[in-house]
Amino acid sequence: MKIIGIDAGGTSFKVLVIDGSDGIVARNRVATTSPQETLGEVAQWIDCQKSEHPDIAAIGIASFGPIDRDPASPDWGRIGVTTKDGWEGANPRRALAQSSGLPCALETDVNAALLGECELGAGLGLSDAAYLTIGTGVGGAALVDGALVGAPWHGEFGHVRLRREPSDIAAFAGSCTFHGDCVEGIASATAIRSRWKAQPHELPDDHECWVEVSSALAQLCHAIACLVAPQRIILGGGLMLRDSLLARIRSDFDAVVGGYASRPEVLDASTYIVRAGLGDDAGAIGGAAVARHHLAVTGGVNA
């Protein structure tokens, strides 16, 4: 059985045909312009793939948001208020289901990434896992006994409040429009650019910025361990490409935990907090995982 996985991003749609045993058997990338043009081009490519691979069983989309992620909603897949010109009100899930005649499932990009990691990546086989992406913003997702938290809505992992050093509070009010210095307002690439007037990748490993970024992310991981108590926390996103940041977060996390946890996995950050295992294809693989997740849960999805 093959699945089409789509990473629907603000810059481009990446589309993969994934075979359960052979992995990725075809790939394409389509620029995100207007819904008509982009979805039309994706639909056309899927049509070609269907004639070449008649065992394609479903489509799964990992989508930028905000989206209606409720499979029970008549508007499942509809994009809400967005700065992305022309996309408000578009429904990539419905459009591709109708054009292809295939069942088509959709999730937020972060939820999809977590499902992908639990199917093929750093959370292989876990029923209880959390995922954070640290890039332009900070987002997250968690599975409890195989179910995504917050359905039919989602969590706001990046907006947890932090304890900060008084000198940091005095120096920087944070970049979050809603909360100032929540996790996203301190530890995202946007926050780093705003406070240090530099791109994160330009700042060396020993730059002072990483002290507070690491503290913020370790505090967020600790709140997740306290409230969701997953088996593992997986970190992805552009900022996590830096090895020294992962090492700092683990060290800060051990200090915040203070040797106290019910779940024993929490007590060793070196195995509890890990880097995402799927690379550039994570979004599209996550999309395919969404399709399989919905096929497993519902035994099929409506077009």
Added chain:
Amino acid sequence: MKIIGIDAGGTSFKVLVIDGSDGIVARNRVATTSPQETLGEVAQWIDCQKSEHPDIAAIGIASFGPIDRDPASPDWGRIGVTTKDGWEGANPRRALAQSSGLPCALETDVNAALLGECELGAGLGLSDAAYLTIGTGVGGAALVDGALVGAPWHGEFGHVRLRREPSDIAAFAGSCTFHGDCVEGIASATAIRSRWKAQPHELPDDHECWVEVSSALAQLCHAIACLVAPQRIILGGGLMLRDSLLARIRSDFDAVVGGYASRPEVLDASTYIVRAGLGDDAGAIGGAAVARHHLAVTGGVNA
């Protein structure tokens, strides 16, 4: 069908016979002395009830801890290291299952309270809910799509870290042995007694202590809303008997949320944060809910 619900506490075991339609049809209370004596007395009373009510189908226990709460463990129900003399290694679940011949399920007292609230109390019918108990300590539990978080372990809701005012930090380091000024170290009755040298019920509604207690609990509720995104948060425990505290927490919560949430319920604290609905019988009713929960999930529980 009738269920026996047991609130296994450090001071006494409260035992109820609960009928699905008629409510509580019998009750008893046994002092917590030694496991042999207490469990023997409870077993004897259950024996009498069984002859009077032959349709008793199961026993459910809400237990003090630490306990092994894993139904798949050979030691399900075993009490771990505890200051309660003689109880370490005791297994109330196995003892009562064997003496009664009935299926017997067990959960932590906090998990059981949440299941009880969702069955008969302030979370009636919810699949996604969180519960906090604020008393000697601060504990919590959450359901995601009907599953308790952290299985087969549990969360540590009281140990989330807080943002505090510098003047508070200078005045009080917190009472938590592990973390100092985590939520439990600031907002529990133990913390209030330690900082203000008074019993919480002696302090008037306008005492300054409630400002930080409310801030701590509102921050914890916000972290729960961000990371678990339940449909409702239910507050119980001795400190929540004070009306003005609930009002303060709601007001502080609205301020922390800052109008930003995916789940719309979060945006109105007056309906999102509610008081527990079950009174003195909450523990035992929770125990009965645990039995029904396990009967529903597993179709029966092992003796």
